[in-house]
Amino acid sequence: MSESSRPKGPSPLVVRGVRRSFKVGERRIEILHGVDLDLHDGERLCLMGASGAGKTTLLNVIGLLDRPDEGSVQIMGTEAWAQSAPARARLRNRSLGFVFQFYHLLPELSALENATLTARLAGLRGGALSAQRDRAAEILRRFGLSERLGHRPGRLSGGEQQRVAIARALLLDPPILVADEPTGNLDRATGERVLELLFEEQERRAFSLLLVTHDERLAQRCSRVVYMEDGLIQADSTTPIPH
Template sequence: MNKEEISRPGLESRGPASAMVSCREVSKHVPLPHGSLTILDTVSLTINAGEAVAIVGASGSGKSTLLALLAGLDLPSSGEVSLDGLILSALDEDGRAAARASRVGFVFQSFQLLPSLTALENVMLPLELAGNRSAEVEAKEFLQRVGLSERLGHYPRQLSGGEQQRVAIARAFACKPKVMFADEPTGNLDTETGRAVADLLFELNQHHGTTLILVTHDERLAARCHRQLRMAAGRLL
């Protein structure tokens, strides 16, 4: 298996070394009129429970596609992806959705908040969909933890970029996922706000012992993870 793993000195993995996310010989091809485009080429990796791992590389290297496959948002053309012991490629769309709902949280560059819902309602929504009868109480607790207790009734358009990302982080962690996937979580933020959001992301991650897998161009952000996996042309180096 070809890969480059850069360990961060002095940062130990939490919990037992058990695989939480893995893939084996995964490839992704997109059909074209005269052949196909290879986005991922026989990628294999293992990420243990409690690890924080950054996937880094230039634009077009396949980082976000790999993240989508590991999270079960897409299926590989070949190979096998495992999430918390489940073989995602063996599940149908509903099965993958159920696996994500019970195990996975997401933080995206574009926040992905529903504009017609307040900050509180955005965080409550996944809790309510999961049948949590304490959705409002728990949503308020997480918004308080990210410093937004005074913004509960504000809509996304009334919040700054950093505040919107904090709502997104509160929403992601409120369901207590086993795995957190973050795709360029600071990409739309200025340097100072991005640093504050990153601090919050790692603080909550460490507090809950969640496995963190993030895609980023920011080498400083990547250096805060246990390991870095570097990609180029659809392969791990």
């Protein structure tokens, strides 16, 4: 293992034996068949795999949005799914940023209000909240959106909406950022600009990034790639990519 790819600290995210099935009509169909995954401290891990392989299902379990039938998700050393719902929500607010393919901005809020949402959900009020609003504005300006702070999502392009979503995910400086095909809905040039921003922010903040993508070229920019097939991470699929 080269110096640059050596883990720096304990893995911020450890997934063990995760199973998830869904009821479809009268049947239960298992989608995740016992997934193990480690996200190392500070790395940029790329998760690839065909459509339908179970990547989003796994990310929803990791993002604490969907409870697995079996298995564990440790986030910053805490057994996430063993916590009470409020404790899990606090863990999510403190430790995880999530970026979706379809942005998931609230249509009635401005870009700035959307980016500040994380602070509201974390329960910040008064001066602490307005300090975070200032930070959100600063991030949005850095992302080239200074003229768009007051715009609602409906008046923003896809690339602009995704930049707002990334600002929202990064606002509270989470140690882990999970992104599910963040450029999947963008044209190539726009997607590349969004990714540059994401990678620059990773340099700046040193969070650990788990990135789902179909794009082989993007995988080249990651420190490691793992492949998912039919609800399992391929055992021999870990490829450290030299920078």
